[in-house]
Structure formats: C-alpha cells, structure tokens
Amino acid sequence: MRYLTAGESHGKQLTTIVEGVPAGMPLTSENINESLLRRQKGYGRGKRMQIEKDLVDICGGVRHGYTLGSPIAMVVKNDDFKHWEDIMGEDPIDLDKEIRRTVTRPRPGHADLNGAMKYGHRDMRNILERSSARETGARVAAGAVAKTLLNHLGVKIVGYVHEIAGITAKDQPELTIEQKIQRSEASDVRVLDPDVEQPMRDAIDQAKKEGDSIGGICEVVIEGLPAGIGSYVHYDRKLDARLAFAVQSINAFKGVEFGIGFEASRRPGSKVHDEIIWSEKEGFSRRTNNLGGFEGGMTSGMPVVVRGVMKPIPTLYKPLQSVDIESKEVFSASIERSDSCAVPAAAVVMEHVVAFEVAKAILEQFPNDQFIKLKEAFDQYREEIRCF
Numbered sequence: 390m391r392y393l394t395a396g397e398s399h400g401k402q403l404t405t406i407v408e409g410v411p412a413g414m415p416l417t418s419e420n421i422n423e424s425l426l427r428r429q430k431g432y433g434r435g436k437r438m439q440i441e442k443d444l445v446d447i448c449g450g451v452r453h454g455y456t457l458g459s460p461i462a463m464v465v466k467n468d469d470f471k472h473w474e475d476i477m478g479e480d481p482i483d484l485d486k487e488i489r490r491t492v493t494r495p496r497p498g499h500a501d502l503n504g505a506m507k508y509g510h511r512d513m514r515n516i517l518e519r520s521s522a523r524e525t526g527a528r529v530a531a532g533a534v535a536k537t538l539l540n541h542l543g544v545k546i547v548g549y550v551h552e553i554a555g556i557t558a559k560d561q562p563e564l565t566i567e568q569k570i571q572r573s574e575a576s577d578v579r580v581l582d583p584d585v586e587q588p589m590r591d592a593i594d595q596a597k598k599e600g601d602s603i604g605g606i607c608e609v610v611i612e613g614l615p616a617g618i619g620s621y622v623h624y625d626r627k628l629d630a631r632l633a634f635a636v637q638s639i640n641a642f643k644g645v646e647f648g649i650g651f652e653a654s655r656r657p658g659s660k661v662h663d664e665i666i667w668s669e670k671e672g673f674s675r676r677t678n679n680l681g682g683f684e685g686g687m688t689s690g691m692p693v694v695v696r697g698v699m700k701p702i703p704t705l706y707k708p709l710q711s712v713d714i715e716s717k718e719v720f721s722a723s724i725e726r727s728d729s730c731a732v733p734a735a736a737v738v739m740e741h742v743v744a745f746e747v748a749k750a751i752l753e754q755f756p757n758d759q760f761i762k763l764k765e766a767f768d769q770y771r772e773e774i775r776c777f
C-alpha cells in the first residue's frame with residue numbers, strides 16, 4: 390500500500406490517491422470525514438480553520454460502500470480558494486499585477502528560502518503553498534483508510550497530546566484505549582489528564598497574547614497488534630524505523646521516541662529491558678513496556694507507544710528578522726494570520742501517519758488482494774502467536 394498527495398494550501402483542493410488497499414473492505418466517506426474533522430479541531434488554531442470544513446469526495450476505488458482493489462482517489466476542497474482564485478488559478482496572469490504580489494520575504498522556520506534556492510523560484514509563494522501543513526489534511530485522508538482497515542482487524546489506535554510548552558500530562562495507565570479515545574476527543578487540547586487542560590490553554594493564550602507560538606509532544610498508542618509485525622532482517626523492513634520516518638515527516642516535527650525513549654540513555658539495562666513472562670491464557674508477554682512495543686524492528690505484542698516532538702509554529706505575530714531576496718534589505722516578518730499552537734491537531738495527524746505505516750506493514754506480511762482473506766490470515770496468525 391502506498392499513497393501520494395497533491396494540492397496547494399490556497400489552491401482548489403487536496404488530492405490523495407491510496408493504492409494497494411485490498412478489495413472488499415467496508416469503507417465510506419464517514420470513515421474519512423470523522424478523521425478530517427478531528428484534525429481541524431483544537432485550541433490554538435488560527436482563523437483559517439474557521440473558513441475550512443474538510444469533507445471528502447471519494448472519486449474512485451469504492452463502490453456501494455466497499456473497496457474495489459483499485460486505487461482510492463479522494464478530494465478535499467479548499468473553501469479558502471474562493472479568496473485566492475486570482476493568485477492561485479492555473480491560467481496565465483497579468484505580469485505587472487503579479488509582480489506586486491510576488492513573495493520575496495522568506496519566513497524563518499519555513500521552507501521558503503531553501504525551497505526557492507533549490508527550485509530557482511523568485512516568488513516564494515511557489516514554495517510555501519505546498520510546504521504548508523494544509524497537506525496534512527490529505528495525509529489524514531490516506532491514514533483514515535488505513536485506520537479503517539486496522540479497526541476491521543481489531544487493531545485500535547489513538548493519538549493525543551502529552552505535553553505543550555513544558556506542561557506535561559500525567560500518564561493514565563488505568564485507562565483502556567477506548568477511554569483514551571473518548572477522553573482525548575472530549576478535550577479541546579486533546580489531552581488525557583484533566584489537571585493540565587487549563588494550564589495548557591493558558592499557555593496557548595499567553596503565547597498568542599505575546600505574538601509568540603509554542604510546541605509540544607504528541608503520543609500515539611496502538612493496541613491489538615500481535616508480535617512479529619515488521620522485521621529485523623533489513624533496515625527498511627524495521628517497522629519502528631518506518632514509524633519514525635513517517636512521524637518525522639510531519640510538518641514541524643523534530644524528533645521521535647518509543648516507550649521511555651531518550652530516558653533509556655540515562656538508565657542501566659536492568660531498568661530498561663522488559664522481562665519476558667508467559668501465561669496459558671495470554672501466551673508470551675512482557676512485565677513492563679519500556680521499549681514501547683518494539684524489539685528488533687518488530688512488534689513485541691505489547692502496546693506500541695510512540696511520541697513525536699513538534700517545534701513551535703514558525704510564523705509569529707512578534708516579527709522575526711529576515712532578508713528580502715530581491716532588495717537584500719533586512720525586514721521584520723509581519724503576518725496576517727497563523728496558528729499559535731497546533732499540537733492538538735498534530736496529534737491527529739500523527740495518529741494517521743502511524744496508522745498508515747502499520748497497515749502497510751500488515752499488508753506486506755499477509756494476503757492482500759481480498760480483505761476477507763487478509764482478515765482470516767491475520768486472525769489465524771494472532772492465534773498462532775498466542776499459542777506459541
């Protein structure tokens with residue numbers, strides 16, 4: 390299974406094509422829309438999210454509520470396009486008019502300057518439109534297809550916020566994954582620990598008041614995966630490595646860790662490695678889950694726990710210094726609108742990119758033409774692992 394996306398932030402639409410989904414899997418636009426609407430929510434988002442209402446149009450690969458085995462094409466319209474038609478339309482334009490609108494002032498922390506140098510663009514709109522995190526809407530659409538597949542196989546996944554601006558949520562080990570889904574959904578900062586909700590909102594408000602921005606840490610948990618998904622035999626078959634790649638590729642993500650993650654460097658091995666236990670009912674398991682569900686690039690059968698670090702949003706109301714690429718004049722970047730914190734939305738994006746990689750690994754390992762055969766083989770494997 391693989392996917393491609395196309396589309397500019399203020400262009401007509403986002404397009405996603407997902408290829409390699411087995412035939413005969415139940416899939417409706419509601420499955421996708423639920424994910425898209427979740428991504429749009431969250432305290433700290435800017436005015437753009439009041440303009441957009443992301444709804445999918447499935448244009449190929451699904452018939453009467455079931456996948457066909459052919460590529461699945463999905464379109465999400467940009468409602469903001471109506472305000473940008475003369476700037477973003479595909480037709481040739483009046484050059485004099487265009488010169489006035491050319492973006493020559495690169496924003497620190499964005500792809501603007503590096504992208505302009507690389508592709509030889511003098512108008513950095515040609516960079517910023519595609520490097521915008523608007524594209525994460527298209528990635529969530531692909532991830533929603535993968536999540537639907539995982540749900541049908543009994544694999545559950547949730548993404549939520551672990552930390553915003555140094556305010557850390559307490560772990561909630563007593564919660565089931567269903568409760569984690571409900572709890573994070575009910576929270577506008579998408580957090581499980583009610584004690585940190587208001588401090589997080591206050592930190593976002595404070596950043597906004599000061600014209601600044603803040604980042605944080607998102608966490609994704611997956612339950613229901615048997616041991617042995619992924620492989621140790623080659624670098625590009627290690628599933629933890631693939632998840633790290635997918636998470637790191639989300640706009641503004643700067644680091645990834647599994648389980649106790651970087652903390653492992655500060656502990657002796659006896660306080661890191663998860664002891665192996667066995668019971669008649671559950672089969673093999675681990676006493677703890679410090680390694681976050683992975684050993685040797687494969688799942689261990691314990692919940693997968695992965696975290697991603699998001700840097701603060703780079704566009705600031707408090708201007709940062711930059712240099713105009715034409716005049717070479719120093720200027721202070723001023724802006725009209727931006728998110729001040731997008732960590733809650735990014736948790737949803739992370740959940741979906743992780744879901745995609747996990748579903749992809751499953752499809753590589755089991756029969757993948759017909760959904761019914763996939764499910765049969767997956768259930769049988771799960772039982773084999775339980776009885777190992």
Ligand SMILES: Cc1cc2nc3c(=O)[nH]c(=O)nc-3n(C[C@H](O)[C@H](O)[C@H](O)COP(=O)(O)O)c2cc1C
Nearest residue numbers: 499500520522640641702703704727728731734735
């Ligand atoms: C959901 C989401 C929303 C974002 N919203 C904004 C925003 O409103 N303003 C902004 O400057 N950056 C925003 N970003 C981050 C930028 O897209 C990102 O920092 C930029 O493209 C440069 O990429 P890099 O940080 O990965 O190097 C957002 C990121 C995500 C994941």
Ligand SMILES: C=C(O[C@@H]1CC(C(=O)O)=C[C@@H](OP(=O)(O)O)[C@H]1O)C(=O)O
Nearest residue numbers: 435437438520521522523526726727728
């Ligand atoms: C549009 C989305 O996020 C955008 C990501 C983004 C950026 O620079 O990455 C900048 C903002 O867009 P605009 O410049 O139009 O205000 C965000 O709203 C979205 O998440 O759907």
